[in-house]
Amino acid sequence: MRHPGFLLCGVALASSLASSGGQSAVTGDMQSEASINRSVDSILARLTLEQKVGQLAQYSGGWTDSMTGPGQRRPDLIDRIRAGTVGSIFNATGAQLIRQLQEIAVTQSPTKIPLLIGLDVIHGFRTTFPVPLAEASSWDPDAVYRSARVAATEAAASGIHWTFAPMVDIARDPRWGRIVEGSGEDPYLGAAMASARVRGFQTADLASPFTIMACPKHFAAYGGAEGGRDYNTVDITERTLREVYLPPFKAAVDAGAGTTMCSFNEIGGIPSTANRQLLTDILRTEWGFRGFVVSDWGSIGELQQHGIAGTLADAARLSITAGTDMDMESDAYWRHLADLVKAGTVPESVIDEAVRRVLRVKYRLGLFDNPYRWTDADIEKAMLLHPDHLAIARDMARKSIVLLKNENQLLPLRKDLPLLAVIGPLAADNDSPLGPWAAHGRADEVVTLLDGITEAVARTTRVGYARGCSIDTSGTEGFAAALGLARRADAVILALGEGRDMSGEASCRSSLDLPGSQQALLEAVVQTGKPVVLVLMNGRPLSIAWAAGHVPAIVEGWYLGTQTGNALADVIFGDYNPSGRLPVSVPRTVGQVPVYYNHKNTGRPGDTANNYTSKYLDLPLTPLYPFGFGLSYTTFAYDDLRLSAATISTTDSVHVTVRVRNAGKRAGEEVVQLYIRDDVASVTRPVMELKGFRKIPLTPGQSREVDFVITPDHLAFYDQTMQYRVEPGTFTIMVGPHSAQVQSRILTVR
Ligand code: NOJ
Numbered sequence: 001m002r003h004p005g006f007l008l009c010g011v012a013l014a015s016s017l018a019s020s021g022g023q024s025a026v027t028g029d030m031q032s033e034a035s036i037n038r039s040v041d042s043i044l045a046r047l048t049l050e051q052k053v054g055q056l057a058q059y060s061g062g063w064t065d066s067m068t069g070p071g072q073r074r075p076d077l078i079d080r081i082r083a084g085t086v087g088s089i090f091n092a093t094g095a096q097l098i099r100q101l102q103e104i105a106v107t108q109s110p111t112k113i114p115l116l117i118g119l120d121v122i123h124g125f126r127t128t129f130p131v132p133l134a135e136a137s138s139w140d141p142d143a144v145y146r147s148a149r150v151a152a153t154e155a156a157a158s159g160i161h162w163t164f165a166p167m168v169d170i171a172r173d174p175r176w177g178r179i180v181e182g183s184g185e186d187p188y189l190g191a192a193m194a195s196a197r198v199r200g201f202q203t204a205d206l207a208s209p210f211t212i213m214a215c216p217k218h219f220a221a222y223g224g225a226e227g228g229r230d231y232n233t234v235d236i237t238e239r240t241l242r243e244v245y246l247p248p249f250k251a252a253v254d255a256g257a258g259t260t261m262c263s264f265n266e267i268g269g270i271p272s273t274a275n276r277q278l279l280t281d282i283l284r285t286e287w288g289f290r291g292f293v294v295s296d297w298g299s300i301g302e303l304q305q306h307g308i309a310g311t312l313a314d315a316a317r318l319s320i321t322a323g324t325d326m327d328m329e330s331d332a333y334w335r336h337l338a339d340l341v342k343a344g345t346v347p348e349s350v351i352d353e354a355v356r357r358v359l360r361v362k363y364r365l366g367l368f369d370n371p372y373r374w375t376d377a378d379i380e381k382a383m384l385l386h387p388d389h390l391a392i393a394r395d396m397a398r399k400s401i402v403l404l405k406n407e408n409q410l411l412p413l414r415k416d417l418p419l420l421a422v423i424g425p426l427a428a429d430n431d432s433p434l435g436p437w438a439a440h441g442r443a444d445e446v447v448t449l450l451d452g453i454t455e456a457v458a459r460t461t462r463v464g465y466a467r468g469c470s471i472d473t474s475g476t477e478g479f480a481a482a483l484g485l486a487r488r489a490d491a492v493i494l495a496l497g498e499g500r501d502m503s504g505e506a507s508c509r510s511s512l513d514l515p516g517s518q519q520a521l522l523e524a525v526v527q528t529g530k531p532v533v534l535v536l537m538n539g540r541p542l543s544i545a546w547a548a549g550h551v552p553a554i555v556e557g558w559y560l561g562t563q564t565g566n567a568l569a570d571v572i573f574g575d576y577n578p579s580g581r582l583p584v585s586v587p588r589t590v591g592q593v594p595v596y597y598n599h600k601n602t603g604r605p606g607d608t609a610n611n612y613t614s615k616y617l618d619l620p621l622t623p624l625y626p627f628g629f630g631l632s633y634t635t636f637a638y639d640d641l642r643l644s645a646a647t648i649s650t651t652d653s654v655h656v657t658v659r660v661r662n663a664g665k666r667a668g669e670e671v672v673q674l675y676i677r678d679d680v681a682s683v684t685r686p687v688m689e690l691k692g693f694r695k696i697p698l699t700p701g702q703s704r705e706v707d708f709v710i711t712p713d714h715l716a717f718y719d720q721t722m723q724y725r726v727e728p729g730t731f732t733i734m735v736g737p738h739s740a741q742v743q744s745r746i747l748t749v750r
Contacts, residue, residue, distance in 0.1 A: 039368070040359040043113065044352060049338050051111050052355045054085030057334040058118070058294065058326050061092030061101075064440075068120055068505075069297035071329055084109035085334065087326060087358055088294075090118035090164070093440065098159025099375035106371045114371035116362055118294075121163035121201075121212065121439050122181060123147070125154035126384040127393050127562050128434050128441030130400040131539060132167060132193070134558035136183035136583035137630070138399035139671045140695050141196035147396045148200025150389045153210040155439070157383035159375045161365050162213040164261060164294075166197035168248035169218055172594040174587065175228025177507035180436060180539030180559075182223065184583030185596045185627060187244055188690040191251035198255035206258060207366030209374065210383075216252035218263030218296060220278055221245040225265060228593070230506050234265045239683070239718055241267065250287060258291040258361050262324055264299050271306045273299040274315075279323030292325040292357035301330035312336060317346055325354035385445065390563060397560040397567030402580035403631040407552035410531050412574025412633060413491055416458040421489035422450050423482045423525060424496050425471045425518065426537045432471075432497075435539060435559030436504025445562055449495050449535060452565020456573050464489060468525075471499040472515040479517075479524055486528045493572065494525055495535045500559070503539025512543040512590045519546065526550050535568060541586040548624055556580070574633060579669035579695065581630035581738065585623040592619055597627035597739040598686040628673050628690075628738035634664030634700065638672075638743060641735055647748040650726040653711045654747060658735045660696065661703035669697045672706045675734040675742060681727050682719050688734060688742075708735075715749065 044052070059080075062073030068091060080086045081104050092101065098117055105115045123129040129147045138144065148166075155163060170190055171179035183193040198214040206213055221241055225232035236245070249260070262272040262279060272278055273295050283289045300319045301312055309315035313336040319327070320337060327333040340346040366373055374380075383389075403411070413420075426432055430446040447455075454463045468482035469475060486492045496518045501507060513519060523546070526532050533553040536542065537560075547554055555578075560567050570576035587595045606615040615621055637660070644655035660672055674692035678685040692708040710733065715726045728749050736742030 036363045053337045055087035055355045055358050058088040058328045061089045063092040082108050084111035088116040093158050095159045095375040095377045095380040102371045114367040118162040119160045121155045122165050122437035124151045126440045127389040128438050129561045131180050131435040131559045133180050134400035137580040139581050141192045144196040145200040148197045152201045152212045156210045156374045157380045164215045168194040168216045169223035171223035172596045173228035174540040177503040180503040187247035190248035194248040194252040195255040198252045198257045206364045213258040215259040216257050217261035219260050222263035231264045234267045253287050253289050261294050274318040274322045276322040294326040295324050295328045297329050300332040394563040397563045398570045398576040401571050402556040403578040404554040410553040417490040419462045419489045421485045421492045422465045423468050424494045426495040432500040433564035447565035449565045452569035456569035468521045469517045486525050491531045493533045497537035543589045545588050577633045577668040581671045585627045586625040588624045595623045600684050626740035632668040634666040634668040636670040637661045637663040641743045656708045662698035667699045671695045674708045677732040679730045
């Protein structure tokens with residue numbers, strides 16, 4: 001017999017998937033705010049100071065396959081839970097384990113307060129979805145919502161309450177390994193993805209089945225690390241902070257995110273963990289955030305290395321008073337906060353407020369009603385890798401693929417070629433496609449590229465495989481076999497890129513080239529003269545200028561997760577018409593970094609034909625592939641771009657309409673992109689800024705009008721006194737298939 005809970009969760013998932021469209025904030029919490037506050041206050045009143053501080057302490061359980069930071073499980077963790085002095089643990093999963101830990105907390109501890117269980121559920125749980133940078137390439141917030149929904153369902157079924165996601169850091173430097181975890185370089189696209197993920201994880205009611213609480217991170221500007229080196233200094237203006245780095249956080253907060261994680265980095269001299277302007281003034285006072293802030297791993301203790309705290313006690317004081325409520329792994333709060341209160345250095349009311357925030361969240365999650373929520377091993381078993389989840393993952397993976405080049409329509413390949421060569425160190429690799437931060441994703445459940453191709457071809461087609469070389473060593477021993485196979489084949493699918501651990505936290509690179517001997521393999525395979533399809537698997541844009549000039553077809557596959565091979569085969573053989581677009585510019589070489597589309601014009605805009613302009617002597621001005629770019633197996637034509645009014649006031653909105661037609665022979669999806677430029681303003685403005693996009697399906701010959709509304713909010717910016725407002729003047733309104741191909745109209749604002 002089917003477990004009754006299974007039916008419940010099937011229904012819950014189906015109904016929550018169906019409700020993906022809504023953009024509104026969380027509204028439907030079962031318990032009203034006032035009644036939660038009353039309950040929280042009554043608990044607070046009976047806690048000792050030590051027990052209160054315990055609620056602010058979080059530790060890594062270290063029960064998962066891999067630790068996510070430098071440290072090991074504390075030997076006294078279970079005793080501490082039993083004593084009621086641990087608020088939250090992470091890196092512990094499994095319905096059974098969580099039930100046992102929770103039992104200790106709620107039946108054996110004097111406080112009886114349930115634990116909050118966190119985990120980095122970044123792109124799927126057991127069913128691994130594409131890495132976030134790949135999902136952002138779909139430009140499809142509804143699909144991203146569904147992906148987060150499945151991740152939440154599986155994680156919740158495994159006892160998890162809280163994910164340290166979405167990672168919403170804007171990244172303009174692909175050397176930074178964590179670019180893979182975010183949505184790329186653009187604040188508008190990043191905000192759309194942030195909102196979709198928060199809603200997908202949390203749904204409208206955190207206490208409903210199969211939800212987990214979101215934690216947008218890393219607040220803030222972590223992606224601005226100098227030199228693209230992780231944990232490094234960030235030195236940006238308040239304008240850049242507010243215009244580039246904060247919008248995805250604001251969107252996540254507006255979508256109802258229950259928590260936020262502060263970042264490791266400093267900004268202009270103040271580490272985020274102790275940054276009151278960020279954590280209190282902006283997040284809480286300006287934005288009305290009601291959840292709690294967790295530190296990053298050890299980031300409270302690191303205030304000493306930053307050089308703004310002389311002791312761990314000092315670090316605790318600076319962090320709690322700035323607005324960091326929970327201490328992840330520094331043990332600074334537990335060791336020092338009570339003494340700081342007793343000494344009169346930190347008011348107890350500050351502790352009380354932080355504890356209130358933590359307890360409120362536990363209430364909102366329904367943990368006081370049912371501390372064992374979803375800790376049922378049967379349901380867990382039924383949910384993990386559920387066939388519905390695999391189908392959604394395959395769909396998400398196909399949508400995440402970006403077709404970068406397709407000379408002479410080499411793609412899609414026929415399924416009945418006599419001999420197809422599948423070559424490269426990533427072709428049969430079942431581990432790398434999981435990407436970094438793959439929670440419980442398992443390599444043996446990954447459909448490799450080779451598996452997917454073999455499964456898809458006609459019965460008469462032979463598929464040959466040769467590894468060619470390893471990912472990052474210089475050996476060429478495997479070349480001969482690979483080249484022999486390529487010469488015999490009718491077409492070659494060549495899978496190159498980076499290993500799974502070459503991006504993610506603490507995995508920055510100073511080069512964007514294909515590592516090891518892969519470039520040499522690529523050139524040798526292309527020299528055979530056979531048609532070559534290059535499939536890239538990577539966690540960051542790679543500088544593939546040679547490939548762009550010499551390989552007829554290039555497919556950007558990022559890391560696509562469990563369904564990698566099936567999704568790539570769908571695209572390679574044309575069962576799915578690629579619809580992904582780049583969420584980030586692809587540099588020609590690392591020396592061009594940072595290169596991003598929404599840059600400023602400068603006083604001497606780059607002009608390669610003229611000296612004394614802003615350019616390199618040895619490179620074109622443009623990136624190799626621009627932001628928003630991606631090909632399809634069909635073509636789209638744009639015409640009839642018009643504004644509903646040529647002149648508006650500063651408080652008006654205007655409609656922008658364009659007609660888009662599928663001018664090719666296959667059904668496909670186009671991502672119609674809207675950009676604006678404020679032509680003359682009191683402060684310099686970017687040459688273009690994304691302010692809208694729409695992904696639309698079109699059958700051959702079909703055309704559709706796409707309508708955007710530009711509101712005052714889209715036109716506004718921070719003026720010289722940091723007031724957010726619309727200034728009169730002209731705006732160039734641009735619409736097109738990507739940032740480097742647009743048509744424009746002029747809008748006058750009076
Ligand atoms: C450090 C990472 O910066 C953060 O993103 C992650 O959530 C924590 N470790 C916990 O694993």
